Structure formats: C-alpha cells, structure tokens
Amino acid sequence: MNAEELLRERRSVRKFKDEKVDKAIMTEIVELSRWAPSWANTQVARYTITDNEQIIESIANEAVKGFSYNMKTLKNAKGVAILSYVKGLSGMIQQYNIDSGEDNTWDVFDAGIACQTFCLAAHSKGVGTCIFGVIDQEKIAELVNLPSDQSVAALIVYGYEEGEHAQAAQRKDVDQILRFV
Ligand SMILES: Cc1cc2nc3c(=O)[nH]c(=O)nc-3n(C[C@H](O)[C@H](O)[C@H](O)COP(=O)(O)O)c2cc1C
Numbered sequence: 001m002n003a004e005e006l007l008r009e010r011r012s013v014r015k016f017k018d019e020k021v022d023k024a025i026m027t028e029i030v031e032l033s034r035w036a037p038s039w040a041n042t043q044v045a046r047y048t049i050t051d052n053e054q055i056i057e058s059i060a061n062e063a064v065k066g067f068s069y070n071m072k073t074l075k076n077a078k079g080v081a082i083l084s085y086v087k088g089l090s091g092m093i094q095q096y097n098i099d100s101g102e103d104n105t106w107d108v109f110d111a112g113i114a115c116q117t118f119c120l121a122a123h124s125k126g127v128g129t130c131i132f133g134v135i136d137q138e139k140i141a142e143l144v145n146l147p148s149d150q151s152v153a154a155l156i157v158y159g160y161e162e163g164e165h166a167q168a169a170q171r172k173d174v175d176q177i178l179r180f181v
Contacts, residue, residue, distance in 0.1 A: 006120055011166035013128025014073045016159030020051045021079055021127055026158075032121035038110040039090035045114030045153075046086065048144050051079040055143060059155070063139040070134055078159035081118065081129075082140055084150040085111040111153035118156060128161035 001009070030047050038044060050056065060074035074080070090107040091100035100106060119129040137152035146152065 001124060006124055009165070010120055010123040011128070011168060012130040013159070013161045013166055014130050014157075015162040015166075016076050016078050016128065017162045019078060019160050021159060023049075025125055025127065026079070026081075029118060029121045029125055029127065032124070033114055033118040036110075036114045036117035038113070039106045040093050042086075042089040042110070044085040044087075044089050044107055044110050046084045046150055047118070048082040048084065048146065049079065050082075050144065056080055058143050059140060063136045063143060064132065064155075065134055065136055067134045070132055073130060073132075073157055076159075076162075077157040079157075081156040081158060082144055082146070082152055083111055083115050083118065083154045083156055084141075084146055084152050085114075086150055088149075107151075108153055115154050115156065122158060126160070127158055128166075129156050129158045131156055 026049050030049075033045070033047070034043070036045065056074055056077060056079075059080060060071045064070040064074065085107045087107060090110050091104035092098060115131060119131065122129045132155040135152070135155050140146075140152050140155060141150075
C-alpha cells in the first residue's frame, strides 16, 4: 500500500471480527503515531488502549451519551484507544514569550493530528478504526483512570474489519473546498 492508497482507502470501520488485536501490533501503531507533528514538538498526545470487555461495555453503557449508533459499534468492537492530551503545553513557547491566550486550542489540534496519524497507521497494519466524537470525556477519563494532567480528546474503536471494506462516504469536489489566491 503506497501513501496515496493509504489516504484514499482508510475508512471508518464499525463491524469487527471476533478477534482481538495483539498488543504488539497496537504498540507498533503507537510507535508510528509518535511521528505526528505537534506544537513546538511538545508531543502532548497519549494513548490508553484496552481490549478489556468490561471496560468497553462500561464505555458503551455510560460514556457515549446514550447514542445508540455508538453503543452498537462498541458492542462488537474488540478494542478501544482513548486519545488524550497533556494539558497546558501546546500553544505556548516560553522562551519567545508566545502564549496563544484564552482561545488556545492547539492541544486539541495536536490531538486531532495524532488521531488521524493513529488511524492511518492502524490501516497500514490491517486494523480498522472509527473515531468517536459523541462521547462523555469526563466519564471515559474516570473509567480508565486517566492521569489528572490529561484530557480526553476522542475515542477510537478498533479491530479487524468484518466483511467487505466499508464504503466511502461522498466527498466534496476539490473546486468546492479549494481556492488559490
Ligand atoms: C471528530 C470526529 C468525530 C466522529 N464521531 C463519530 C461518532 O461518534 N460515531 C461514528 O460512528 N463515527 C464518527 N466519526 C466518523 C465519521 O462519521 C466519518 O469519518 C465520516 O463519515 C467519513 O467517513 P470515513 O471515515 O469512512 O471516510 C467521527 C469522525 C471524526 C473525525
């Protein structure tokens, strides 16, 4: 798979085989994710990964705001990765007196880059992923005992895809999203 295929063919996967992904493979995926860029190379992204059925069930029942679509996906997921970030580092460069101020969202931005890097790395290893934004961040933090210096950015459900590869959702044409000035 070349880079263009990787970018075009990654899909959100919501149907998984009844087979866990080995911890060694998840470690390789995080090893690749480390190469994501970040604000001043602060590397604030953190990954909490579990294939524990009880934790996954608790997340489904208590931490997706009762959104049945996500609950259904979680019921057949073989693992989840909680993408979090260390607070208070991105958006600042002390030695240059740079501070992005109250509107600073660079930590979430960094987490987003890390999230997609993780999903692409997983796809390159044959592991399907789906990012969840409909989540209760605080409840998830509580369920996985997240260190208090971190916040949850997203949940990534993962596993080996069951059946045909998920169909691509329609994309806007390039001329709708690009302008040169
Ligand atoms: C920030 C973000 C939040 C998302 N939240 C959910 C979610 O809660 N549940 C879900 O099933 N998919 C979720 N998705 C997946 C999108 O629906 C999906 O990426 C989009 O439809 C494009 O499809 P594709 O990923 O297969 O290309 C989310 C994606 C992103 C980037």
